[in-house]
Amino acid sequence: MLIKIGREVNLLAFSKKLEKETGTDVRKCYQCGKCTAGCPMNFEMDVSPSQVIRFCQLGMEEKVLNSRTIWYCIFCDTCSTRCPQGVDIKGVMDGLRRMAVARNIKPKSNVRFLEKAFQSIIYLFGRVYEPGMVGMYNLRSGNFLHDVGYFPLMLRKRKISLKPHFKRTREVRQVMKRAQKMKLRKAKELEEAK
Amino acid sequence: MARIGVFVCWCGSNIAETVEVSKVAEVSKSIPGVVYSVDYKYMCSDPGQELVKNAIKEYKLTGVVVASCSPRMHEKTFRKAALEAGLNPYMLEMANIREQCSWVHNNMDEGTQKSIDLVRMMVEKVKRNKPLDDISIPVTKKAMVIGGGVTGIQAALDIASGGIPVVLVEKESSIGGKMSALDETFPTLDCSQCILTPKMVEVAQHPLVQIISYAEIEKLEGFVGNFKATIRKKARYVDVDACTGCGTCWQKCPVKVDSEFEQGLGKRKAIFIPFPQAIPSRPRIDAENCLKLTKDRCGICEKVCPTKAIHYDDKDEFMEVEVGAIVVATGYKIMPVSAFPEYGGGQYPDVVTSLQFERMVCASGPTLGDLKRPSDGKLPETVVFVKCVGSRDPEHYHSYCSKICCMYVAKQTMLYRHKVHHGNCYVFYIDVRSNGKNYEEFVRRAQEQEGAQYIRGRVSSIYKDGDDMVVEGADTLTNSQIKVKCDLVVLATAMEAPDGIKQLAQKLGIGYDQHGFLTEAHPKLRPVETATAGIFLAGCALSPRDIPDSVSEGSAAAAKVLGLLSKDTLDKEGVVAIVNELTCVGCQNCIRVCPYNAIELKDICNRQGELQRQVAHVNPGLCTGCGTCTPSCPSRSIELQGFRDTELYAEINALAEL
Numbered sequence A: 001m002l003i004k005i006g007r008e009v010n011l012l013a014f015s016k017k018l019e020k021e022t023g024t025d026v027r028k029c030y031q032c033g034k035c036t037a038g039c040p041m042n043f044e045m046d047v048s049p050s051q052v053i054r055f056c057q058l059g060m061e062e063k064v065l066n067s068r069t070i071w072y073c074i075f076c077d078t079c080s081t082r083c084p085q086g087v088d089i090k091g092v093m094d095g096l097r098r099m100a101v102a103r104n105i106k107p108k109s110n111v112r113f114l115e116k117a118f119q120s121i122i123y124l125f126g127r128v129y130e131p132g133m134v135g136m137y138n139l140r141s142g143n144f145l146h147d148v149g150y151f152p153l154m155l156r157k158r159k160i161s162l163k164p165h166f167k168r169t170r171e172v173r174q175v176m177k178r179a180q181k182m183k184l185r186k187a188k189e190l191e192e193a194k
Numbered sequence B: 001m002a003r004i005g006v007f008v009c010w011c012g013s014n015i016a017e018t019v020e021v022s023k024v025a026e027v028s029k030s031i032p033g034v035v036y037s038v039d040y041k042y043m044c045s046d047p048g049q050e051l052v053k054n055a056i057k058e059y060k061l062t063g064v065v066v067a068s069c070s071p072r073m074h075e076k077t078f079r080k081a082a083l084e085a086g087l088n089p090y091m092l093e094m095a096n097i098r099e100q101c102s103w104v105h106n107n108m109d110e111g112t113q114k115s116i117d118l119v120r121m122m123v124e125k126v127k128r129n130k131p132l133d134d135i136s137i138p139v140t141k142k143a144m145v146i147g148g149g150v151t152g153i154q155a156a157l158d159i160a161s162g163g164i165p166v167v168l169v170e171k172e173s174s175i176g177g178k179m180s181a182l183d184e185t186f187p188t189l190d191c192s193q194c195i196l197t198p199k200m201v202e203v204a205q206h207p208l209v210q211i212i213s214y215a216e217i218e219k220l221e222g223f224v225g226n227f228k229a230t231i232r233k234k235a236r237y238v239d240v241d242a243c244t245g246c247g248t249c250w251q252k253c254p255v256k257v258d259s260e261f262e263q264g265l266g267k268r269k270a271i272f273i274p275f276p277q278a279i280p281s282r283p284r285i286d287a288e289n290c291l292k293l294t295k296d297r298c299g300i301c302e303k304v305c306p307t308k309a310i311h312y313d314d315k316d317e318f319m320e321v322e323v324g325a326i327v328v329a330t331g332y333k334i335m336p337v338s339a340f341p342e343y344g345g346g347q348y349p350d351v352v353t354s355l356q357f358e359r360m361v362c363a364s365g366p367t368l369g370d371l372k373r374p375s376d377g378k379l380p381e382t383v384v385f386v387k388c389v390g391s392r393d394p395e396h397y398h399s400y401c402s403k404i405c406c407m408y409v410a411k412q413t414m415l416y417r418h419k420v421h422h423g424n425c426y427v428f429y430i431d432v433r434s435n436g437k438n439y440e441e442f443v444r445r446a447q448e449q450e451g452a453q454y455i456r457g458r459v460s461s462i463y464k465d466g467d468d469m470v471v472e473g474a475d476t477l478t479n480s481q482i483k484v485k486c487d488l489v490v491l492a493t494a495m496e497a498p499d500g501i502k503q504l505a506q507k508l509g510i511g512y513d514q515h516g517f518l519t520e521a522h523p524k525l526r527p528v529e530t531a532t533a534g535i536f537l538a539g540c541a542l543s544p545r546d547i548p549d550s551v552s553e554g555s556a557a558a559a560k561v562l563g564l565l566s567k568d569t570l571d572k573e574g575v576v577a578i579v580n581e582l583t584c585v586g587c588q589n590c591i592r593v594c595p596y597n598a599i600e601l602k603d604i605c606n607r608q609g610e611l612q613r614q615v616a617h618v619n620p621g622l623c624t625g626c627g628t629c630t631p632s633c634p635s636r637s638i639e640l641q642g643f644r645d646t647e648l649y650a651e652i653n654a655l656a657e658l
């Protein structure tokens, strides 16, 4: 891999853009690796969390927006809590996801189906309804029996229930609609900025 | 009639580029009182100073204004030149046309005009200046060193060998500091005790050194050359003069508690010396654990002592010493494992600090150098060292690098491999900082010849799995997570300022930084001085350092002390506050505001010796000329010499007259 910087690419431009989007200055990272060391999802990632930050420092926008990593981060906050330099890694991951969505970059995982299923369920019930969500996810991803084997045990342990509960559906829908509007506005702004 | 000379400097192009110096000199001639003016390329050079001296003589100048750089740079130079030409040095003032003018302007006309204004102000001031005399204060030819680690020992030895008596005050019952607990030392691997104990003995036997152990500074009064310190000798319950150090008492004492010297890995008695080579080799009783002092039982030590040296009714004692200079060498402490929750927070006995590891491998340690892990005494066959623990972590602990852990970790891997030839040792690091003589070579040796395996990444967590410890870290060079199962984990925890250091600094009137380390007067040019004249610093009291640096600084501070105390009197600038006793109403405002406690009340008595009234009086030895007192006086009775109201108003008026 050859990284071209200097006259061709301004290293700082992407860091600055990211700081605007996420409030985190990735230049503070000194690559100690503590975030990578503790990340529970690292085994699924193609680029480790500290490497994501490094690519951001080098202005390699395409590389990070097209990585699997940003879709596999589960927002557990382990990295940000432990980072000695106060870099909010999970916030950066989230910002990168938003950037990828705004640019219509397809996630490198089935996570987008889960996301869709999650949103639809929330829209319908106002809260999570696991059997419905997993069913919807399995339909979309084409992997119909995925995780179905866990159902009886989880039912027995009362981790899930077959009956959906409804909770403040009207308000939740309002919130979601407004968020959607904001997203569209943001996307338009980004488009215009270009 | 005032006869003032004005000397305008170009400072090469520094001033001349933005200020028309010849014009400044020319216009100066028209200021009333100026009889001579000139510009020159480098006023501070020898020919430049000659110019000033000759003009003073030739034109019989009564005052001089040098328009050049900040008075911080060259006021001394020019005032000395004035003195050599027979003019009172305080009749020379500087107009700062560099820092305050050429460096902050880029327009020639503006720069020139401002320079003329500044010169005009100083001419008006110098016309009203009064000649002042330097103040000479007597000096007590004795020094005090606070802290008896290797730094303090070195300072005390060097001062004493210069012929000046030294009082060495140590908080613990023995001198020696942290170095006495180390095993072998980088980068030569010589045994720490073997090189330290001869120095300890030397300082103890030196006729000019008085060691006061188990003592702390209670109070400090006075000023450079004339300090008076009150030392609290903490109750030791042992008469050190009667005691012969025979050891009967600590053999017989029934109470066993964790030894601080052994970092909690070994035991000591309630009456104890911290380690066999302790100096003075006199025990003390730990009042918190002694049965006699807590429950009025036991009393064995008193019964067995052949010289009747034990006194359970001992009390803290206070002694006063008068000294001319002080060296503060109070060292450091290291962070405990309990400060790091993600590394077990102290719940696992097999996660230890680096200082504990030193004791575990040391031949004089609790296991006599037999390496055993604390939990079950097993020989650790895999050891993980974690660097930068608590250092370089501004988010949770300290922003600074502890500077020496990179080196002692490399050392400890070698000490480990010398004991366990087949053992594995891993080092988690972010950077390897090895900038000292033969240091990089030492670290390379650990990796290339001694089998230390370095992994570049920080450790995220440490936990227990059965009998094993598990370290979860990363290797950022391959971007993978790394899990190591091991027997023992050694944390290179950060070096911190020792307990009680802020209180000590406040008593001494010296500064400390946000971490509690003491601050030097100038980080480059005055590295062992404090902002308080006569008090010096050395060693880890300033920030983390290794032994070579600490010892060098101990010697450096000693040289400063010897320089100071080589004179019989100290000369001090005449810029001090003086009270007009006729108008002072004794309201004590100035006494309250003076940051140096330099002002006291003075009785004014009539001829019969009856008290008439009280007025403020400034001790010129203590006054630093800060000027805080002058604006506080409602009757304008206290004035700072060299900055009197008439002088300052003249300056301001000169500007207003434009």
Ligand SMILES: Cc1cc2nc3c(=O)[nH]c(=O)nc-3n(C[C@H](O)[C@H](O)[C@H](O)COP(=O)(O)OP(=O)(O)OC[C@H]3O[C@@H](n4cnc5c(N)ncnc54)[C@H](O)[C@@H]3O)c2cc1C
Binding pocket: B146, B147, B148, B149, B150, B151, B152, B169, B170, B171, B172, B175, B176, B177, B178, B179, B182, B184, B185, B186, B187, B215, B216, B217, B329, B330, B331, B332, B333, B334, B354, B355, B358, B404, B408, B411, B498, B500, B501, B504, B538, B539, B540, B541, B545, B546, B547, B548, B550
């Ligand atoms: C694990 C470890 C390994 C190390 N290995 C090496 C090595 O191999 N080579 C090397 O060069 N360096 C090594 N060092 C560093 C070395 O310990 C220090 O450089 C050295 O001890 C500093 O000496 P000091 O006198 O400044 O401080 P200290 O040794 O801390 O001495 C300070 C003294 O002041 C006393 N004191 C504190 N406060 C007061 C007070 N208020 N009043 C009176 N007295 C007070 C203390 O009791 C102590 O006796 C190591 C450090 C550690 C932690």
Ligand code: SF4
Binding pocket: A028, A029, A030, A031, A032, A033, A034, A035, A036, A049, A050, A053, A079, A082, A083, A084, A085, A086, A087, A089
């Ligand atoms: S923990 Fe923080 S400083 Fe360390 S690599 Fe990750 S983002 Fe960078």
Ligand code: SF4
Binding pocket: A035, A038, A039, A040, A041, A042, A049, A072, A073, A074, A075, A076, A077, A078, A079, A080, A089, A090, A093
């Ligand atoms: S927040 Fe994301 S990147 Fe950070 S540790 Fe959790 S999963 Fe990994």
Ligand code: SF4
Binding pocket: B387, B388, B389, B391, B392, B400, B401, B402, B403, B404, B405, B406, B407, B431, B432, B433, B492
């Ligand atoms: S000396 Fe080395 S181990 Fe210690 S804090 Fe600095 S970089 Fe980290």
Ligand code: SF4
Binding pocket: B576, B577, B593, B594, B595, B596, B597, B598, B599, B618, B622, B623, B624, B625, B626, B627, B628, B629, B630, B640
């Ligand atoms: S000039 Fe400063 S030190 Fe001197 S008496 Fe006034 S306030 Fe105190």
